[in-house]
Amino acid sequence: MPDQVKRLSVIFILVISALVIVRYLLIPPTFGKLGHYRARALEDAKALPVKYAGREACLECHDDVGDALGKSYHRGLSCEVCHGPGAKHVKSEGDVELVVPGKRKDCLRCHQFLSSRPTGFPQVDPLQHNPVKPCITCHDPHEPGPPRAPADCSGCHTTIAKIKGVSRHVSLKCETCHTTKAQHKLDPRKFRASIPAEREFCGKCHAKKAKGSSDIPQVDIRLHGGRYLCWECHNPHNPQGE
Numbered sequence: 150m151p152d153q154v155k156r157l158s159v160i161f162i163l164v165i166s167a168l169v170i171v172r173y174l175l176i177p178p179t180f181g182k183l184g185h186y187r188a189r190a191l192e193d194a195k196a197l198p199v200k201y202a203g204r205e206a207c208l209e210c211h212d213d214v215g216d217a218l219g220k221s222y223h224r225g226l227s228c229e230v231c232h233g234p235g236a237k238h239v240k241s242e243g244d245v246e247l248v249v250p251g252k253r254k255d256c257l258r259c260h261q262f263l264s265s266r267p268t269g270f271p272q273v274d275p276l277q278h279n280p281v282k283p284c285i286t287c288h289d290p291h292e293p294g295p296p297r298a299p300a301d302c303s304g305c306h307t308t309i310a311k312i313k314g315v316s317r318h319v320s321l322k323c324e325t326c327h328t329t330k331a332q333h334k335l336d337p338r339k340f341r342a343s344i345p346a347e348r349e350f351c352g353k354c355h356a357k358k359a360k361g362s363s364d365i366p367q368v369d370i371r372l373h374g375g376r377y378l379c380w381e382c383h384n385p386h387n388p389q390g391e
């Protein structure tokens with residue numbers, strides 16, 4: 150036998166045995182039974198523990214939340230997108246506790262402004278939109294729109310409220326000087342609050358002979374400060390300051 154045939158047949162035998170090894174030892178036995186994949190993968194996947202229960206399962210015990218959510222802007226969301234996988238919770242009838250989200254980042258996951266999100270999807274800039282406070286102080290997560298109005302003005306005008314809180318005007322309510330419709334708290338740009346317009350407004354308490362407590366310092370408002378508006382010199386929210 151010529152040498153080259155011997156060498157070729159060695160290579161030939163090596164290749165054949167490699168193929169046999171790959172076919173019978175490395176390729177899983179059920180490969181190709183149902184197509185170009187391992188048929189047993191279906192059984193294996195089925196055997197994995199189920200982590201999610203689905204919204205229907207939650208409604209059995211939490212139908213009140215389900216009703217609210219079903220009518221709200223969040224009707225398209227599953228419960229578990231916010232509360233995490235709930236199969237164990239369902240099985241244990243509530244004993245295994247679920248995540249109860251509440252931080253700003255939990256909502257910003259979907260609502261933070263990103264230019265790639267679809268136009269019209271409600272998005273907010275977290276630095277501009279009522280910073281610091283958790284979203285759920287104003288928005289009900291299960292009925293997110295329209296938002297729950299904050300109980301008082303400080304919910305949005307935090308800085309002004311803090312400044313006034315340590316000023317000589319601490320005892321005056323915001324509404325003493327501003328009239329607001331209730332809707333101002335829901336749609337502040339459409340329903341504007343009033344702002345005092347004249348010196349006489351401050352004169353109600355500070356003019357000589359004005360009614361009220363004798364502790365209130367009084368000035369002759371015809372002369373004091375010339376023709377300027379009082380708040381061109383005094384910050385109405387911190388009147389004794391410079």
Ligand code: HEC
Pocket residue numbers: 202203204206207208209210211228229232234235236238239242243244246247248249
């Ligand atoms: C078999 C009844 C049952 C089912 C089904 C069920 N829950 Fe509950 N769930 C409970 C009980 C009981 C509690 C505790 C009640 C309480 O503390 O007021 C609870 C509490 C909760 C809480 C509050 C947890 C906390 O720590 O305050 C959340 C959130 C919750 N469930 C979400 C879900 C979600 C999401 C599903 C569906 C995946 C679901 N539940 C399905 C019975 C159920």
Ligand code: HEC
Pocket residue numbers: 204207208211214215218223226227228229230231232249250251285290291
């Ligand atoms: C957009 C996210 C979101 C979705 C979707 C959502 N939840 Fe909640 N859920 C929350 C947040 C946030 C709280 C905490 C509210 C709070 O502390 O005031 C909460 C609280 C709860 C509680 C505690 C008690 C209560 O009512 O405050 C239960 C129970 C609950 N959710 C069940 C559900 C069920 C059932 C569904 C689906 C039908 C669901 N949630 C869908 C965010 C969500």
Ligand code: HEC
Pocket residue numbers: 222223225226230231255256257258259260269270271284285288289290293294295296
């Ligand atoms: C998984 C994504 C997701 C999460 C998390 C989520 N939302 Fe939403 N949110 C939506 C979708 C979807 C809509 C409905 C958008 C539409 O109707 O076009 C919506 C609508 C809203 C609206 C109504 C806006 C309007 O047009 O008036 C508010 C407010 C809102 N969400 C607040 C929240 C708050 C607060 C949280 C956190 C507790 C939260 N969302 C968490 C997806 C999400």
Ligand code: HEC
Pocket residue numbers: 253254256257260261271272273275278279282283284285286287288296299304305334335336337
């Ligand atoms: C102090 C109360 C308050 C807090 C805190 C707050 N919001 Fe709002 N949110 C409002 C009010 C009031 C409106 C309606 C007026 C407006 O657009 O400013 C609104 C409107 C929205 C809208 C609708 C915007 C649109 O274009 O339709 C979304 C979405 C929203 N908020 C999400 C959030 C998220 C997410 C957080 C937390 C990161 C949050 N909000 C925190 C009061 C609040």
Ligand code: HEC
Pocket residue numbers: 299301302303304305306323324327329333334335337338341342343344
């Ligand atoms: C939900 C948030 C929110 C709440 C709550 C709120 N405001 Fe406002 N307010 C705003 C926003 C936002 C503006 C700015 C509107 C603009 O400049 O376009 C504003 C503007 C104002 C202005 C200036 C109006 C102008 O025309 O320049 C006054 C005064 C005011 N608010 C008073 C109040 C008082 C008093 C309360 C409590 C009764 C209150 N606000 C509660 C959000 C709020």
Ligand code: HEC
Pocket residue numbers: 302303306309310313318321322323324325326327344345380385386
């Ligand atoms: C003593 C009367 C008085 C009280 C009390 C008062 N304000 Fe004012 N406020 C004014 C006057 C006057 C202006 C106009 C100031 C200017 O134009 O420089 C004003 C302006 C404002 C403005 C718009 C300009 C700005 O500084 O952003 C807001 C918002 C506001 N006030 C909110 C409030 C809130 C919230 C409270 C309660 C925490 C409050 N005010 C309490 C008199 C008052």
Ligand code: HEC
Pocket residue numbers: 317318320321325345350351352353354355364365366379380383384385388389
């Ligand atoms: C409802 C009555 C009332 C109104 C209206 C009012 N104030 Fe006052 N003001 C007070 C009271 C009360 C004090 C605190 C007196 C004290 O500390 O004993 C005060 C204190 C002051 C002080 C501090 C005086 C000092 O001794 O340092 C100034 C300045 C002042 N107000 C300016 C104004 C201006 C400007 C306006 C109009 C925007 C105004 N006030 C509207 C009741 C009022």
Ligand code: HEC
Pocket residue numbers: 348349351352355356366367368370373374375376377378379380381382383
């Ligand atoms: C041109 C600037 C200017 C204007 C405008 C002005 N003030 Fe003053 N105000 C001052 C200065 C400066 C002081 C402190 C010195 C003083 O006591 O005269 C003062 C002091 C006061 C005091 C304290 C008086 C005391 O006895 O402690 C009150 C109250 C007051 N102003 C109210 C008002 C009212 C109300 C108006 C509008 C009708 C007004 N001011 C307009 C500059 C001004």
